[in-house]
Structure formats: structure tokens, C-alpha cells
Amino acid sequence: MRDHRFSELRLDRIGRNFGELAALHELSLTIRGGEFIALLGPSGCGKSTALNCLAGLLPLTTGTIWLDDKRIDGLPPEQRGFGMVFQNYALFPHMTVRENIAFGLKMRKTPRADIRSRADEVMRLVRLEDQAEKLPSQLSGGQQQRVAIARAIVYEPPLVLMDEPLSNLDAQLRQAMRIEIKHLHQALGLTTIYVTHDQEEALSMADRLVLLREGVVQQVGTPDEVYSQPANRYVAGFMGYRNMLSFDVASVSTGHAVLEEEGVRLQGRTFTPLTAKRAVAAIRPEDIVVEGPPPNRIDVTAEVVEYHGREMLVEARMTGGEALYFRTEKRLAVGDKTTVSVPQERVLIYPADAPAAPQEVAV
Amino acid sequence: MTAASPSAASRLTAGSGTPSLRHRLADRGIDRVLLLLVPGILFLLLLFVYPFLYGLQLSFSPQIDGGQALMNGYQGPLANYLYFFGDSYQRDTIWTTLVIGLPAALVNVLVSVPIAYRMRGRFRFKRTLTTLLVVPIALGTVLTADGLIEYLGPAGWLNKALVDFHVINEPLTLVHNYWGVFFSLVITGFPFAFLLVLSYLSGIDPNLERAASVMGAGWWERFRRVTLPLLVPGLAITFCMSFVLAFSVFPSANLVGDPSGTTRVISIAAYHAAFEQFDYSLGSATSMIMGAVMLAIIALVLGWRNTMFRGPAGGKG
Numbered sequence: 001m002r003d004h005r006f007s008e009l010r011l012d013r014i015g016r017n018f019g020e021l022a023a024l025h026e027l028s029l030t031i032r033g034g035e036f037i038a039l040l041g042p043s044g045c046g047k048s049t050a051l052n053c054l055a056g057l058l059p060l061t062t063g064t065i066w067l068d069d070k071r072i073d074g075l076p077p078e079q080r081g082f083g084m085v086f087q088n089y090a091l092f093p094h095m096t097v098r099e100n101i102a103f104g105l106k107m108r109k110t111p112r113a114d115i116r117s118r119a120d121e122v123m124r125l126v127r128l129e130d131q132a133e134k135l136p137s138q139l140s141g142g143q144q145q146r147v148a149i150a151r152a153i154v155y156e157p158p159l160v161l162m163d164e165p166l167s168n169l170d171a172q173l174r175q176a177m178r179i180e181i182k183h184l185h186q187a188l189g190l191t192t193i194y195v196t197h198d199q200e201e202a203l204s205m206a207d208r209l210v211l212l213r214e215g216v217v218q219q220v221g222t223p224d225e226v227y228s229q230p231a232n233r234y235v236a237g238f239m240g241y242r243n244m245l246s247f248d249v250a251s252v253s254t255g256h257a258v259l260e261e262e263g264v265r266l267q268g269r270t271f272t273p274l275t276a277k278r279a280v281a282a283i284r285p286e287d288i289v290v291e292g293p294p295p296n297r298i299d300v301t302a303e304v305v306e307y308h309g310r311e312m313l314v315e316a317r318m319t320g321g322e323a324l325y326f327r328t329e330k331r332l333a334v335g336d337k338t339t340v341s342v343p344q345e346r347v348l349i350y351p352a353d354a355p356a357a358p359q360e361v362a363v
Numbered sequence: 364m365t366a367a368s369p370s371a372a373s374r375l376t377a378g379s380g381t382p383s384l385r386h387r388l389a390d391r392g393i394d395r396v397l398l399l400l401v402p403g404i405l406f407l408l409l410l411f412v413y414p415f416l417y418g419l420q421l422s423f424s425p426q427i428d429g430g431q432a433l434m435n436g437y438q439g440p441l442a443n444y445l446y447f448f449g450d451s452y453q454r455d456t457i458w459t460t461l462v463i464g465l466p467a468a469l470v471n472v473l474v475s476v477p478i479a480y481r482m483r484g485r486f487r488f489k490r491t492l493t494t495l496l497v498v499p500i501a502l503g504t505v506l507t508a509d510g511l512i513e514y515l516g517p518a519g520w521l522n523k524a525l526v527d528f529h530v531i532n533e534p535l536t537l538v539h540n541y542w543g544v545f546f547s548l549v550i551t552g553f554p555f556a557f558l559l560v561l562s563y564l565s566g567i568d569p570n571l572e573r574a575a576s577v578m579g580a581g582w583w584e585r586f587r588r589v590t591l592p593l594l595v596p597g598l599a600i601t602f603c604m605s606f607v608l609a610f611s612v613f614p615s616a617n618l619v620g621d622p623s624g625t626t627r628v629i630s631i632a633a634y635h636a637a638f639e640q641f642d643y644s645l646g647s648a649t650s651m652i653m654g655a656v657m658l659a660i661i662a663l664v665l666g667w668r669n670t671m672f673r674g675p676a677g678g679k680g
Contacts, residue, residue, distance in 0.1 A: 107579035
């Protein structure tokens with residue numbers, strides 16, 4: 001088999017405008033061969049635009065793309081040689097599974113015997129060998145998904161682009177396919193760029209995450225970096241820091257700050273210097289401990305209690321009237337008064353004027 | 364189950380008396396809204412089915428008084444048909460019409476494909492361009508014929524220009540013959556074909572071509588292997604519609620054709636029999652033959668279409 005590996009894919013300030021709107025603004029990123037990158041963000045953040053620009057389906061407005069020393073941003077899609085999995089799969093409805101998978105090889109003028117053996121091999125890899133002569137409409141959603149993946153990897157492209165490939169599947173199948181995609185990536189070592197709006201998917205699959213918001217990169221980092229040290233309150237919100245409490249700044253030292261409001265004192269970590277009088281404390285619901293040790297004790301009244309199996313998800317009100325969400329194994333009832341606390345290393349403090357996360361992001 | 368359901372139904376409705384008429388009809392699989400179809404069905408029965416059946420029986424009862432078939436010695440209920448196929452002047456109209464109708468329909472479809480293919484995406488002035496391409500629908504045959512005579516006639520602009528620029532010495536004969544009718548059919552038939560092809564094309568998921576291009580297919584391979592196979596069933600229908608329009612050509616065959624010679628199409632033969640010789644029976648028989656030829660061609664084309672992929676052309680297959 002031919003070796004299509006490269007050592008570096010470099011995106012140099014690539015951007016794409018639609019009329020006045022900058023769908024993607026100066027994205028710079030260096031991807032190492034074999035890496036699994038997730039582009040993460042809510043719909044309309046520019047992640048699919050970025051992917052289409054990489055595939056060559058959309059021309060760039062600004063910037064350049066380099067595959068090692070070769071500039072590729074002027075090439076049409078058919079000359080880039082990448083593989084792509086579309087959100088709706090885009091399987092050719094008039095071709096059998098085998099013909100769909102063989103398409104890319106055929107376009108590469110691969111000898112007929114080779115096409116057959118490689119298609120067979122990939123079909124075995126994605127467990128479709130029994131469906132070879134079926135049409136896509138005769139397959140289940142999960143099988144169609146596997147055809148789409150097989151079709152994109154059969155010619156061993158240097159780069160595989162995946163555009164929300166699991167968003168049309170039900171939750172159970174999504175889990176299974178996630179593992180399968182990860183497996184394929186490890187087995188074949190194909191560099192993959194994976195677009196998703198599901199932070200769990202991104203965190204569990206990717207080597208590095210790129211968080212986008214309104215076309216602008218917010219943070220690039222490993223899952224651990226993004227999860228535990230979100231660069232700003234927007235990323236924090238997207239990563240599950242559901243409590244965003246707006247407080248007055250009481251005192252600031254390097255990497256540390258104390259906030260105060262309505263008799264509540266919160267100590268926490270800072271990543272960006274606080275200059276304004278107001279700041280936001282980001283706290284995960286699962287980091288809050290009911291009747292925990294000081295510091296960072298907050299008096300609350302339980303208002304809504306959701307049953308989540310072993311845990312309860314509680315929406316409570318602080319004395320100042322702000323809502324606080326937390327998870328606990330304690331059986332709280334509506335109207336119960338209690339005291340909660342948060343370890344200070346779990347409180348992330350961001351400047352208040354930075355952008356907030358969209359509201360629809362749930363924990 | 365079947366035995367239990369009537370009693371169960373009566374128990375359920377016992378409290379509120381008899382169920383509403385709508386529910387009782389729905390139980391028998393009748394949707395009351397379907398009653399709205401009645402005027403349409405009546406209209407169809409009165410204005411299509413009845414005249415058709417009347418014409419059919421008329422074609423089997425040769426006219427005694429002044430009937431062409433009897434005058435030419437044909438007897439029996441099939442006399443009109445025997446006369447039509449026995450007389451080359453009548454019989455050849457089938458061929459004459461096919462020779463005009465089939466190429467015109469084919470040209471309309473084949474010209475529509477590349478134009479519609481180029482126009483399937485979004486671009487500026489698309490609406491203006493589509494309007495320009497479709498305007499000939501509104502012209503009507505008479506206006507088109509007028510224009511053709513003005514433009515292509517012996518003293519028309521085209522011939523004048525060609526002669527003045529010494530491209531040709533004698534004016535070309537482009538109207539009052541086969542070509543006049545052919546051009547007229549293309550001008551009036553193209554917008555129909557174009558609109559149909561455009562709508563069939565827009566029913567094909569654009570992601571399919573995008574996927575093909577990422578997999579290494581240039582524009583010709585994309586068209587040939589992805590778009591065209593999915594478009595073929597639509598093209599077959601478009602061809603049938605264009606052909607039916609072209610085959611029943613009547614006004615332009617008279618206005619820009621040679622109605623007593625090379626463009627004596629089958630509808631002229633029917634008109635001639637019914638309204639000039641007043642042999643309604645022969646006219647009906649000619650119309651029936653005309654219908655049969657159309658149906659035969661359509662059956663051939665659709666039969667061929669059935670050998671192709673006919674599933675949905677969406678992305679998920």
C-alpha cells in the first residue's frame with residue numbers, strides 16, 4: 001500500500017467570509033501527521049466552514065494551507081486527495097455498498113483486482129462484508145455511517161475530514177460508533193479532523209481540541225487542558241461549568257483571587273489578570289459539596305430537585321437570589337436550607353466582561 | 364380480535380351516543396375530505412372520458428353518408444382503420460409526425476440538461492436568467508410563428524445578413540418546411556423541458572457531487588457517474604412530456620410548415636377528415652391512432668426507464 005503520511009498540515013490564518021459575515025476568522029493551526037483533532041463549538045461557530053475549506057469545497061477568503069512544503073489551498077477538492085465523511089453520509093443511492101466504497105479507488109485508476117481486494121479489506125474492517133451488494137437505502141443508519149467511513153478511508157487519504165458524522169444516530173449507536181472511529185484511527189493512523197458540537201464526543205476522541213465561537217478560535221489544547229483549564233468563561237461554559245456567578249472582586253494575587261457579594265466569599269484560581277471591579281466564578285455542578293468544609297461556603301435553599309439515579313441535580317437559590325446548580329447524593333427536598341462549599345482549586349475566576357457561553361449548553 | 368372489536372367499539376362510544384359521521388366514515392377507510400374530488404372527477408368524466416369513449420365508438424362505426432372508408436371500398440367496424448393504414452397519404456402522417464416530434468423532444472431534453480446543470484447552484488441573476496429562458500412559454504404558437512417568419516424567412520434578418528455578408532448566395536429556406544416546424548417546437552418546448560430538468564436536478568442532493576469531488580472525481584466523472592444516473596429517470600419523463608407536446612403539433616405545422624406536404628402531421632390528417640371532409644368517424648379513428656402511437660412511444664421510454672435505478676436521489680439513499 002502506498003504511504004500517504006505527511007508530517008505537518010499547517011493552516012495559516014485561514015478565513016472565510018460570507019458577504020459581510022466572517023464565518024471563520026484567521027484560524028491558525030499546525031496538525032501533526034496521525035493526530036486526531038476535534039473542531040468543537042455550537043452550530044454557526046464556523047467549524048463546518050473550516051472543514052469545507054480544508055476539503056476544498058469552499059474557497060478561502062484569507063490565509064493559506066500547507067501540507068508539509070506543498071501549498072494546497074488553491075487546489076480543487078479532487079486534487080487534494082483527502083477523505084471526507086458527510087453529516088448526512090452523502091452515499092450514492094444508485095451504487096451498491098461495494099461500488100460506493102470502490103468509487104475513490106476507481107477515480108485513482110487503481111487496477112481492478114486491487115480495487116476488489118482493498119474494498120473487501122475495508123468492508124471487513126467496518127464489518128460490512130455481508131452487505132456488499134446492497135444499496136444504501138437497504139441499510140440501517142449505523143451501517144450507512146460505516147459505508148461513509150469506509151468510503152473515506154479506503155484510499156488511505158493523508159487526511160480524513162468528518163463533519164458531525166454521528167449526529168444522525170441514536171445515543172446507543174453513537175457510543176458504539178465513537179469507539180469504532182477511535183479504533184480505526186488507532187489502527188490506520190490516519191490524520192483526522194473531526195467536527196462536532198458535542199463536548200463529550202470531542203473530549204473522548206480527540207488528541208487535541210479546537211474550540212470555536214463565531215468563527216474565532218477560543219482555545220486549542222488537549223482534552224485535559226480544555227477540561228480543567230478553560231481559557232475563558234465561554235470555553236468554561238461549553239465545558240460544563242454551568243454555574244457562572246457574577247461577583248465583586250475583593251482581592252487579587254498572582255493566579256488567585258477572592259470575590260465577595262451579598263455576604264458570600266469565594267476564593268478561586270485565575271488564568272487572566274482581573275482588572276475590572278466585577279468578575280465571574282465558574283463552577284461545575286459536580287464540584288460542589290453539600291455541607292462540605294470551608295472555605296467557599298454558600299447558604300442555599302433547594303428549589304428544584306431532579307432525580308438522576310444515585311445523584312440528585314439540584315437548582316438552589318443563594319441568599320442574593322442567584323441560582324446555583326449542584327449534584328449531590330444527599331436526599332434534599334424542595335425548600336430545604338443547606339450550606340454548600342467548593343474546593344478553591346475548583347473555582348475558576350474570569351473577567352466579567354469576557355463573552356459568555358450560549359445558554360443551551362447543559363451539564 | 365376481530366370478534367371483540369365491534370363490541371369494544373360500541374362500549375367505548377356507548378356514553379356519547381353514536382360516533383360522529385366523520386369517525387364512522389373513517390372506520391370504513393373513507394376520508395370525508397375526499398368528497399372534494401367529486402367536481403374534479405365529474406369534470407374529467409364529462410369532458411374527457413365521455414368524449415373519448417364517444418370518439419372510440421364513433422371510430423368503429425364508419426360514416427355511411429360521405430364516409431371516406433366506405434367510398435374507398437372498406438367494410439365493417441374496422442373500415443376506418445383499414446382505410447387509414449391502406450392509404451399511404453394517411454399512413455405516412457404517422458412517420459411525418461414522428462420525424463418532427465422525436466428529434467424535437469430529444470433536442471429539447473438534451474439542450475436542457477447542460478443548461479440546467481450549469482444553473483443548479485446559487486448565483487447572482489439566476490432568477491433573471493431563468494425567466495428569460497422560460498419566457499417563450501408565454502409567447503404562444505402564433506407569435507412564435509410570426510417571429511420565425513420575420514427572422515428566418517426568405518426576407519428575414521438572418522437570411523439578409525448572411526447574404527449581405529456573402530456567407531451564402533441564395534436565402535436559406537428555413538420556414539414553411541420541416542425546419543420551420545422543428546424550430547417552433549424547440550422554441551416553445553424548450554422551457555417546459557428546461558423547467559422539468561431543473562426541478563429534477565435540484566432534487567439531487569448537492570452533497571453527492573461534493574462527496575464525489577473529495578473522492579477524486581473531476582466534473583465530468585461527477586456528472587457521468589453520479590448526477591446523470593440519478594437524473595435519467597427524470598429525463599425519461601421529461602422526454603415523454605416533450606414528445607407528447609411535439610407529437611400533437613398542429614398550429615405551427617400549418618403556420619410555419621408545409622401542411623400539405625412535408626409537415627402534413629397526423630393532427631392535420633384528423634382535422635382534414637373531420638372538418639373538411641366532414642367524416643367525423645374517420646377523424647375519430649385518426650385521433651385514436653395518434654393516441655395509440657403516443658402511448659406506444661411513452662411505454663417504450665418508461666419501460667426502458669424501469670431498468671434504471673429509480674430510488675430517491677437524496678443523500679441518505
